[in-house]
Amino acid sequence: MTTPTPIEAVIFDIGNVLIEWVPENFYDRTIGEARRQEMFAAVDLHAMNDRVDLGEGFRDIIYETAEAYPEWRAEVRMWHDHWLELAHPVIDRSVRLMRALRARGTPVHALTNFGVESFALAETHFDFLSEFDMPFVSGEMKVIKPAPRIYEMVEQATGLRGSAILFADDREANITAAAARGWQTHLFDGPEGWARRLVAEGLLTEAEAA
Template structure:
């Protein structure tokens, strides 16, 4: 089989920790101090808000529910929504550069991300590049989350590209594992430099594109 037979017809990006840094603990440490943050996260588990809104639940309702259950941390919990644009960031510049390099070379680029409806809209206001994808498959809208096979099936059925011609990068091994099982080409995202180098080695972009 020639290299051309294996050439991707679309590149699929995860968003959190691929294009946008996602380490909310660091922000809360800066705002309230590490000890307060650790106590709050242990009692409240604010990541549950994300898990549930990624599956389609309403962001505002989830925050209000958590704040009512944990009034001692009401202010901190409300900041999960009120300061979302800071929590989900900053952008990972080199990864963003690869997105636009692929677009300039005519390669379709898709997003496949666990993201809530409201939280994605807020992040899109902050990061204009989230509007640059040719297609976006966002779990909150689809009401199914990675690594469940269903969200991958939706992407395949909608884009009409054979699984083995999709190149997918994600920072979570479980999400990559599902794509592998479906026959996708994959790259476990560890650093933006390694991702850029992977695209260069695949002949999809060149260093001067970045």
């Protein structure tokens, strides 16, 4: 019988795992759902954000997009000017789980699609973002999930491969790409399920995961 490879590191996505990232909610609150739907149909804001996540300038790309859609200029600029309100709220239990793992001595990394400048801004507001053993930020890496190269780069930096890694992400495409490299994966749909998985893997006790 083959002995399972012990998990040597846990990797967290950030958006919708540690911090809620649903920009639509911000716009629904500020301009109303109907107008938000109209804007998102007219402007591919998520494609704009992908460019930031690939390392292009945070303000530059958003303001450039705003100028390309003058009828939505003010609203598009909010993506930059009110970014901390878009990245809200913190998923508190996930942060506790991350800290509990680190308290046990388990290496904990981040693998996130995030811009260079927006991540730096987030670090000034969310203290736990400075607590990872290694933060892997797409804007610095110039590649975004689910491209296979980003997972390869994590393996090279950590010296870990395959089932030695347990990775949580809220997007199925990102999980599928990690699993294709042999990583152990968890499709995050809330901190309760993630806590159960960490307990089941023997990484935390039930009390530590509470």
